[in-house]
Amino acid sequence: MEINSTLINWYLQHKRDLPWRNTKNPYKIWLSEVILQQTRVQQGLPYFEKFIKNYPTVTDLATAEEQEILNDWQGLGYYSRARNMHTTAKLVVEHFNGKFPSSFTELLKLKGIGEYTAAAIASFAFNEQVAVVDGNVYRVLSRLFDIELPIDSGQGKVEFKNLAKECLGKEPAAIFNQAIMEFGALFCVPKNPDCSSCIFQNSCLALANKTVDQRPVKAKKTKVTDRYLLYTIALDKGKIQIEKRNSGEIWEGLFQFPLNEFQTEVEWQKAIRTDAIFVSERFKHILSHQRLHVYFQVTNEKHHEDNKFIVISPNDFHHYPIPRLIEKFWEKHQQVLNQ
Numbered sequence: 001m002e003i004n005s006t007l008i009n010w011y012l013q014h015k016r017d018l019p020w021r022n023t024k025n026p027y028k029i030w031l032s033e034v035i036l037q038q039t040r041v042q043q044g045l046p047y048f049e050k051f052i053k054n055y056p057t058v059t060d061l062a063t064a065e066e067q068e069i070l071n072d073w074q075g076l077g078y079y080s081r082a083r084n085m086h087t088t089a090k091l092v093v094e095h096f097n098g099k100f101p102s103s104f105t106e107l108l109k110l111k112g113i114g115e116y117t118a119a120a121i122a123s124f125a126f127n128e129q130v131a132v133v134d135g136n137v138y139r140v141l142s143r144l145f146d147i148e149l150p151i152d153s154g155q156g157k158v159e160f161k162n163l164a165k166e167c168l169g170k171e172p173a174a175i176f177n178q179a180i181m182e183f184g185a186l187f188c189v190p191k192n193p194d195c196s197s198c199i200f201q202n203s204c205l206a207l208a209n210k211t212v213d214q215r216p217v218k219a220k221k222t223k224v225t226d227r228y229l230l231y232t233i234a235l236d237k238g239k240i241q242i243e244k245r246n247s248g249e250i251w252e253g254l255f256q257f258p259l260n261e262f263q264t265e266v267e268w269q270k271a272i273r274t275d276a277i278f279v280s281e282r283f284k285h286i287l288s289h290q291r292l293h294v295y296f297q298v299t300n301e302k303h304h305e306d307n308k309f310i311v312i313s314p315n316d317f318h319h320y321p322i323p324r325l326i327e328k329f330w331e332k333h334q335q336v337l338n339q
Contacts, residue, residue: 006200016033030088041185066086066253085112124178141167142216143206144205224289228261229294232260244308280296294325
């Protein structure tokens with residue numbers, strides 16, 4: 001099966017004009033890869049532009065305050081990416097004099113950089129002949145060769161990595177890597193790909209075997225846990241309290257209103273105050289392993305006397321990085337706190 005030249009020809013005709021494709025700067029390439037993890041290009045592009053503007057170099061990013069970075073990351077989700085990104089920037093500045101290592105092997109030593117990101121930087125910025133394997137690559141290869149081996153198994157990861165390397169051939173890795181990822185993102189999409197007009201319609205084994213919608217295979221199923229959260233916003237002399245979430249929790253380092261969590265929906269519903277001046281509609285927020293059910297209630301009562309809480313004006317709330325869930329509430333109901 002002639003994959004290499006076919007994909008590259010397709011790519012040269014259909015590729016999107018994206019800013020990180022017009023540079024060899026490893027910092028910009030790395031930044032784009034971090035932002036685009038589990039994020040669509042359309043959503044990630046404004047964040048990439050914001051970070052390049054606010055932190056033009058890796059040194060600017062390394063010396064910034066974490067709260068400032070989390071604020072700029074707000075709404076993108078998976079905040080551990082931002083914290084790891086900050087840590088990596090500091091390592092590059094402190095141990096590599098502000099210059100990214102130029103090899104796949106050395107890049108892997110940096111926190112927050114896994115095999116995919118290391119391969120992307122090494123091939124795009126430094127022309128190293130190394131194949132990338134991301135979700136798009138898994139999908140394209142599993143369909144082209146009709147591979148039933150789970151992509152999340154140890155054996156599967158090795159086989160797909162070797163297959164991607166084999167398909168790379170002797171062409172420059174950068175262009176082939178971009179081509180196969182772009183093909184997966186734009187054409188060989190997860191659901192309902194247009195196989196009848198595919199460039200591989202005569203050679204794709206999954207199409208021939210009618211298994212396109214079954215590829216790729218995953219062995220592990222994600223178990224989703226339900227959590228019941230109640231945020232209480234106490235209005236005391238026109239001020240509210242917020243707190244910073246602890247390390248090791250979801251949304252580590254972000255700010256929230258005082259929170260109570262309940263084991264069952266019945267306990268959660270009973271905890272809503274009958275004297276609350278406002279109770280929000282029920283919010284539902286889906287994370288990778290958790291399904292959050294949330295109410296926000298506003299009360300007229302004195303604040304907790306606890307050093308973990310910060311007392312602020314509602315008008316200053318936008319200065320603090322918050323989870324997207326709380327941002328949704330704030331966008332819809334902040335006027336309740338300004339009456």
